[in-house]
Amino acid sequence: MKKQILIISTIVLGSFALISMTISKLESNDPWEVPNKYQKMENPYADTTDDENIGRILYTKHCKSCHGTKGKGDGKKAESVDTPIGDFTDGSFKDQTDGSLYYKTFFGRDDMPSFKKKITDEEDKWLLVNYTRTLAE
Numbered sequence: 001m002k003k004q005i006l007i008i009s010t011i012v013l014g015s016f017a018l019i020s021m022t023i024s025k026l027e028s029n030d031p032w033e034v035p036n037k038y039q040k041m042e043n044p045y046a047d048t049t050d051d052e053n054i055g056r057i058l059y060t061k062h063c064k065s066c067h068g069t070k071g072k073g074d075g076k077k078a079e080s081v082d083t084p085i086g087d088f089t090d091g092s093f094k095d096q097t098d099g100s101l102y103y104k105t106f107f108g109r110d111d112m113p114s115f116k117k118k119i120t121d122e123e124d125k126w127l128l129v130n131y132t133r134t135l136a137e
Contacts (some may be wrong), residue, residue: 002090003115017113017119032104032109034099034100034103034104035103038099038100038102038103039097039099039100039103040086040097040099041097041099041102041103041127042098042099043098043099043102043124043129043130044128045076045123045124045126045127045130048126048130049124049126050127050130050131054123054124054128055124055127055129055130055132055134056129056131057133058119058124058127059128059131059132061074062115062118062128063097063128063132066075066078066085067085067088068083069087070089070135071087071088071089071115071132071135071136072087072089073085073086073087073088081108081111082111083112086104086112088132088136089134089135089136090136093136094136098129098130098133101129101132101133102125102126102129103109105125105128105129105132106119106125117133123129
């Protein structure tokens, strides 16, 4: 009798874990909702020339491993994460506002980490957004 209870408990717990993982996976494929305040946010450094290549350096350090050298979402770590990796050369990326890209980069979601504590300088943040834009060209 104890074996039957143990087996049933294991099956129930395993089923619950599987359902939880499936729901979590489905939620991560939902469209990424960006608050209106960020969608309308203006890039104060949109016309800044990045002579020191800060945006490229930050991209190489923090983004390249998943998004790849050319931003196609084919970096070395891309296959090891569950969340779909953004392709910066895709038309849907180009259509996003700089504020939306800022929000996604610095708040993160699921496997996409937040970089607001790693990249604290405001100009550097925007130079990274600007650099990702160059990958779409």
